[in-house]
Amino acid sequence: MKCDIEKIERYVDGELAEHEAQEVKAHLDECRACRESAAGLAGLDAKLGSIQFPKVSDERWRAVRAGITRARVVRRRIWWASMIAAAAALLITIAAYFFFSAEDGGGWTIERLDVNPGYSATLIENGKGTGYTAIVITPVENEF
Amino acid sequence: MENDELELVRRAAGGDERACTELFERYRDMIFRIAYARTSDEEEALDICQETFIRAFRSLRDFRGASSVKTWLVKIAMNISIDHLRRRMKSKTTELSEEIDPPAPGSVSDSIEAAELQTALWKAMEKLPDNERAVVVLHAIEHKKYREIAEILSCPIGTVMSRLHAARQKLLRYLEPFLGGAR
Numbered sequence: 001m002k003c004d005i006e007k008i009e010r011y012v013d014g015e016l017a018e019h020e021a022q023e024v025k026a027h028l029d030e031c032r033a034c035r036e037s038a039a040g041l042a043g044l045d046a047k048l049g050s051i052q053f054p055k056v057s058d059e060r061w062r063a064v065r066a067g068i069t070r071a072r073v074v075r076r077r078i079w080w081a082s083m084i085a086a087a088a089a090l091l092i093t094i095a096a097y098f099f100f101s102a103e104d105g106g107g108w109t110i111e112r113l114d115v116n117p118g119y120s121a122t123l124i125e126n127g128k129g130t131g132y133t134a135i136v137i138t139p140v141e142n143e144f
Numbered sequence: 145m146e147n148d149e150l151e152l153v154r155r156a157a158g159g160d161e162r163a164c165t166e167l168f169e170r171y172r173d174m175i176f177r178i179a180y181a182r183t184s185d186e187e188e189a190l191d192i193c194q195e196t197f198i199r200a201f202r203s204l205r206d207f208r209g210a211s212s213v214k215t216w217l218v219k220i221a222m223n224i225s226i227d228h229l230r231r232r233m234k235s236k237t238t239e240l241s242e243e244i245d246p247p248a249p250g251s252v253s254d255s256i257e258a259a260e261l262q263t264a265l266w267k268a269m270e271k272l273p274d275n276e277r278a279v280v281v282l283h284a285i286e287h288k289k290y291r292e293i294a295e296i297l298s299c300p301i302g303t304v305m306s307r308l309h310a311a312r313q314k315l316l317r318y319l320e321p322f323l324g325g326a327r
Contacts (some may be wrong), residue, residue: 005309006305006309009305009308009309009312014284015289015290034311040316040323041312041316043323044284044312044316044319044323045284045286045316047265047319047322047323048265048280048284048315049284049285050261050265051181051262051265051266051269051285052262053177053180053181054180054186056176056186058189060190062173064172064190064193064194065165065168067194067198068164068168068169068194068197068198068201071198072164072198072201075202080238105253122282
């Protein structure tokens with residue numbers, strides 16, 4: 001094997017196949033310059049591995065975690081708000097369909113019944129007479 | 145991927161806060177190290193850390209386990225770091241020589257020599273181009289194999305090797321006084 005610094009790097013990094021590693025090892029036994037290069041690379045990696053990082057306090061980690069949770073909550077709220085808005089839009093569309101497709105021009109009938117003491121039910125029937133579109137039960141004291 | 149990790153991801157994807165916390169605590173230090181090594185700024189590194197987990201938790205449902213959670217998170221952190229570095233380049237509010245912010249040596253070592261080495265290591269890292277520094281961080285600090293680094297950085301293995309080689313040649317030169325003359 002000829003002197004090949006890139007192959008020696010792969011050897012130092014443990015990235016060579018077994019037979020290639022054996023070849024490099026044999027070369028290093030014979031070549032002083034490559035042996036020194038390999039030692040230099042290993043020394044550099046050891047120094048880089050010893051690099052120190054700042055110690056982050058628990059309080060700061062808690063703040064980071066809180067920020068992540070906040071983002072999740074906000075996202076969840078946005079999701080629910082979108083779902084509610086979509087459901088409302090769907091209901092309005094259905095109601096509008098019944099209203100405009102009614103044969104008598106959309107004349108709904110509204111009937112109030114006393115269902116229980118203190119409550120009344122408002123029955124909204126579509127113009128086709130095919131059933132009630134909505135039933136709204138309200139406490140009597142809240143009615144105006 | 146290990147079963148317990150897969151289960152943890154499944155629970156977190158289902159909205160289990162405890163699983164999210166566990167994922168965060170398991171990987172936060174690693175993400176911080178990567179972010180700090182790329183930015184040399186503690187505040188920015190913590191911001192990157194936060195953004196990484198926010199983005200990861202948002203897309204947990206799409207995580208298919210093709211790579212480990214660790215590799216997936218590192219990839220996200222690397223992309224966010226790039227965004228931060230680009231923003232920093234645009235704003236250019238700090239001089240390059242002032243960007244080096246090595247951790248206070250006194251807090252990590254009593255020896256002056258060791259403290260000098262730490263300062264020299266960070267200065268040398270700071271001098272590397274961003275793409276070479278990314279490879280060094282993943283290889284020498286996070287002990288990733290070439291294949292994993294290529295996957296994280298979305299580049300061929302040959303590119304990983306050539307960047308690592310170029311970075312090492314520079315680092316050997318910058319750190320010569322600390323390496324006992326061995327090259």
